[in-house]
Amino acid sequence: MNKKLSVFIIGLALIIVSCRNSDRAADESIVNDSTRIVSINGTISEILSGIGLENHIVGVDVASTYPKSLLQKPKVGHNRQMAAEGILALKPDWVIGVREEVKGELEDQLKAAGVKVLLFHQEYSIDGTKQLILAVSDSLGLKQKGDSILAKLDQDLTALDSLPANTEKPKVLFIYARGAGTMMVAGENTQPAKIIELADGQNAVSGFQDFKPLTSEALVAANPDVILLFTSGLESLGGPKGLLEVQGVKETNAGKNNKFVEMDGQLLTGFSQRLGQAIKELSEKIR
Structure with missing residues (x-):
């Protein structure tokens, strides 16, 4: 074999091996067997x-x-x-x-x-x-x-993409509850507001960021079509019957139609790799 050709082939082989090693190193876990x-x-x-x-x-x-x-x-x-x-x-x-x-x-x-x-x-x-x-x-x-x-x-x-679009986006109010004594509603740019939008609904309240205490006056004024809670939150109120006893709920469209939706908290607002599943479940439940 020509000496120059032989050197070229050896050099090329070294480059290929080096590249493969680099690729492997780039995807090599920094977590070892004992990592906590x-x-x-x-x-x-x-x-x-x-x-x-x-x-x-x-x-x-x-x-x-x-x-x-x-x-x-x-x-x-x-x-x-x-x-x-x-x-x-x-x-x-x-x-x-x-x-x-x-x-x-x-x-x-x-x-x-x-x-x-x-x-x-x-x-x-x-x-x-x-x-x-x-x-x-x-x-x-x-x-x-x-x-x-x-x-x-x-x-x-x-x-x-296969889900039918909502012709009218329902107004959804998310309530964070830990018993009747601790009830907060989700404002703009919160996780519940974002997932409601992705599920083809609209947040029933606006004009404030983060969470604020629920009042019966604000609840009636918002008049949500759907009231959304974590499963644990609804349980803390005693289920749908307990939620209906919260002042103002019966006066809303959601209360009149018993349109209460509960979902697992981490699934609903986690924005994890299960996000597609969360959007699908919420979209189907608020229709």
């Missing part, structure tokens, strides 16, 4: 489980309810009200959550203890959900597994 993870956001927990890391999760926040096996994990509290001591007691290597929910003081305490902290921005939209899945899977070196759950999400979203 505490997840402090329900959607993050879903994504971690979806990319094959559930067995590495040693603790979760109270919103981490799916898959149901996560209910057996030790709880470290609500993501906005958790202490570093409870997290550190689980000896995590990583704490993973959503940046907007984690106080700077908590992050500093965890890092000072030698724990790696990964915090991601979450936007409540279809694109935001996809970006979060990509960010989590890429950061942990599991891009291919992230692509796999994204493909399933795209399938679910495409299936929504």
Whole structure:
């Protein structure tokens, strides 16, 4: 064989091997067999489980309810009200959550203890959900597994095209309830408002951001066609009969028609890889 040709072939082979090694390294998990993870956001927990890391999760926040096996994990509290001591007691290597929910003081305490902290921005939209899945899977070196759950999400979203459009978008009021003494309504740019819009409904209230206490006057003025609650919230009121006893409910279209919709909280407002399923279920229930 010509010497120059031989050198060229060897060089080409080295380049190919190098490229393959680079590709493998780019998709090599940074999580090893002994890695311990505490997840402090329900959607993050879903994504971690979806990319094959559930067995590495040693603790979760109270919103981490799916898959149901996560209910057996030790709880470290609500993501906005958790202490570093409870997290550190689980000896995590990583704490993973959503940046907007984690106080700077908590992050500093965890890092000072030698724990790696990964915090991601979450936007409540279809694109935001996809970006979060990509960010989590890429950061942990599991891009291919992230692509796999994204493909399933795209399938679910495409299936929504077969749903008939609502000729008139129903007015939907989301009520966050923890018994009759704690009832809040969801305003603009909240997770419930966003999912209602995606499900081809309209939020029954406007003019304010975040959540505010429910009043009978505002309830009657909003006159929703549908009242939407978490399943746990409706249960805390004693079911549909209890909801009808809330002042003002009977005067609304929803109350007159008993149009009360309940959904699992994490499914409804998590904006996880189950977003397509959530949109479909809500869309069908509010019609």
